Amino acid sequence: MGDQPVRVMVVDDHPMWRDAVERDLAAAGFEVVAVASTGREALARCPAARPDVVVLDLQIPEPNGVEVTRAIAVEGGPRVLILSASGEQGDVLEAVKAGATGYLVKSASRAELVDAVGKVAAGAAVYTAGLAGLVLGEFRRMETSAEPAAEDNVLTPRETEILRMVAKGLSSTQIAERLVLSHRTVQNHTQNTLRKLQLHNRVELTRYAIEKGLE
Amino acid sequence: MSRVLFWLRLVVTANMVGFAAVRWETIQRPVAAVVVLTLLVCWSGFVSWAYADDRRRTSGLLVADLAVAVGSLVATPWLKGDHFGATIPGFWVMTVVLVWAAYRGARGGLVAAVAIAAADLGIRWPHITESNYGNVFLLLIGGPLLGRLASALKDLARQRDQAQREAALAEERARLARAVHDGVLQVLALVQRRGPELGGDGVDLGRLAGEQESRLRAMLHAGSQTTVVGSGVADLGAGISALATRATPVVEVSVPGTAVLLSASAVDELLGAVNACLDNVARHVGESATAWVLLEDLEDSVVVTVRDEGPGIAVGRLQRAAEQGRIGVAGSIVGRLRDLGGTATLSTGVHGTEWELDVPRVVS
Numbered sequence: 281m282g283d284q285p286v287r288v289m290v291v292d293d294h295p296m297w298r299d300a301v302e303r304d305l306a307a308a309g310f311e312v313v314a315v316a317s318t319g320r321e322a323l324a325r326c327p328a329a330r331p332d333v334v335v336l337d338l339q340i341p342e343p344n345g346v347e348v349t350r351a352i353a354v355e356g357g358p359r360v361l362i363l364s365a366s367g368e369q370g371d372v373l374e375a376v377k378a379g380a381t382g383y384l385v386k387s388a389s390r391a392e393l394v395d396a397v398g399k400v401a402a403g404a405a406v407y408t409a410g411l412a413g414l415v416l417g418e419f420r421r422m423e424t425s426a427e428p429a430a431e432d433n434v435l436t437p438r439e440t441e442i443l444r445m446v447a448k449g450l451s452s453t454q455i456a457e458r459l460v461l462s463h464r465t466v467q468n469h470t471q472n473t474l475r476k477l478q479l480h481n482r483v484e485l486t487r488y489a490i491e492k493g494l495e
Numbered sequence: 496m497s498r499v500l501f502w503l504r505l506v507v508t509a510n511m512v513g514f515a516a517v518r519w520e521t522i523q524r525p526v527a528a529v530v531v532l533t534l535l536v537c538w539s540g541f542v543s544w545a546y547a548d549d550r551r552r553t554s555g556l557l558v559a560d561l562a563v564a565v566g567s568l569v570a571t572p573w574l575k576g577d578h579f580g581a582t583i584p585g586f587w588v589m590t591v592v593l594v595w596a597a598y599r600g601a602r603g604g605l606v607a608a609v610a611i612a613a614a615d616l617g618i619r620w621p622h623i624t625e626s627n628y629g630n631v632f633l634l635l636i637g638g639p640l641l642g643r644l645a646s647a648l649k650d651l652a653r654q655r656d657q658a659q660r661e662a663a664l665a666e667e668r669a670r671l672a673r674a675v676h677d678g679v680l681q682v683l684a685l686v687q688r689r690g691p692e693l694g695g696d697g698v699d700l701g702r703l704a705g706e707q708e709s710r711l712r713a714m715l716h717a718g719s720q721t722t723v724v725g726s727g728v729a730d731l732g733a734g735i736s737a738l739a740t741r742a743t744p745v746v747e748v749s750v751p752g753t754a755v756l757l758s759a760s761a762v763d764e765l766l767g768a769v770n771a772c773l774d775n776v777a778r779h780v781g782e783s784a785t786a787w788v789l790l791e792d793l794e795d796s797v798v799v800t801v802r803d804e805g806p807g808i809a810v811g812r813l814q815r816a817a818e819q820g821r822i823g824v825a826g827s828i829v830g831r832l833r834d835l836g837g838t839a840t841l842s843t844g845v846h847g848t849e850w851e852l853d854v855p856r857v858v859s
Contacts (some may be wrong), residue, residue: 294681296681296682296685297681297685300685300688300689365680365681365684365708365712369750369752370752373752385684386680386681386684386685387683387684387687387688387705387708387709388688389688389691390688390692409747409749409787409789410747410748410749410750412749413748413749413750413751413789413790413791414749414750414751414752416751416791417750417751417752417753417791417792418751418752420751420791420792420793420794421751421752421753424794444789444791444800447749447787447789448749448787448789448800448802448849449747449749449785449787449802454846458846
């Protein structure tokens, strides 16, 4: 990315919120290249705006945040940070499986938001304790399901250990300290957990498509 | 129900009058018979009206209906002489049995059938024909059987009504949740973020808004799930999620996306232990301290972790408390887990305190 400022698009149907987020990000040195208030607008504006990061609310007018994530979080596309007031766990998990790189609740502080956008832009995963619990549960569900995940799609013991710590509310700095690892290594591990989850999701979708005789 | 019985009574009343007219030569006291038949027709009209409303359908009315039927049977030998074939009311008496069955269930059907059967056999005694016996037998079988069916139908209708009511309630709650999410939660979250930047009272304002926001969110989330799933089984996940509504300490909850089903009593005990851990955090770390609760479903066991970042529990403090006869932590956490066949592991130090509550899943 070099000296270029990180390009951000903000999608939220509440003008008050959109403005607040836009202001905060601009003040922190990000370049807000586009805003959108519906899923349709987001999909229409994204290609031309070429954002590095899309800050996305899950509950927006059709198509919803999960579908928007699925459409834009593709190889070479922008990274998606979910910023949602939603306690709807299912939606959060679906968005992450669809390719979102991070999740933050709307009540997070301005510093947390700025930090999260920076991390997501750099390709790092942004977890809340709540999301880590969901992802842990999802991996365990996959392990015990009728069609278990491929070997390289299950969590290593270290990854599970780190994910548990995130789920218990420890910051990556605290985790690095406790496990005597570098901050970078902890970040790599958490990022891997998301990558595996998304990979498994794609494999499942493909398997489903083949079973149904689709392209 | 009362409509069906109305039409039935109309048919059997017409049959009674028609039959009496066709076989008028069998009647020995014509004037009295006309009076009795007129009374029965009027009574039929009256009870059909009376049964149509719940409030008029009293036990007194049912007993009077049965008494009229028995009375008309008993009057038959006097009206038709000792050697009669059909009684004056004839099949009319069956509506009384059906009414009792419909409104008083199997037992009511049996009581009315026995009364009618006894009266019918009594007036014919000792000349009981095979067809008399057959009619009585059918009446005794039919009364209780239809009563049972009627109660089953009523139960079904009640269950359907309740299910519809619950579905409507859930829908309303979901609608409210969406509305609240879109408005109130957003504003609360915004106040929480903007408050501290205003300085002074804004800091407190932001903190209060944040607390309310997370509580409201947890409440909506918990409300969207059915806590009691079936007979004696409950979702621990919903119970743990609801902990975020606690006033003190501030609780951050992390649960899997799918329901964690345990016996309802185990869920109660486990939540009791977790609440005891959280009470401890509020007491020893501070009311505005944050505690993290993680729920994991490991298939053959369920693990709940409660963590805080307080000063930790001094070595031997719990031991001393137990020795001094205070139940406290030992009883409410360790004891509860022991009763569930699980373990409560405490790790404490400068990082804070962490309770790991591990409960094996009993194979059912």
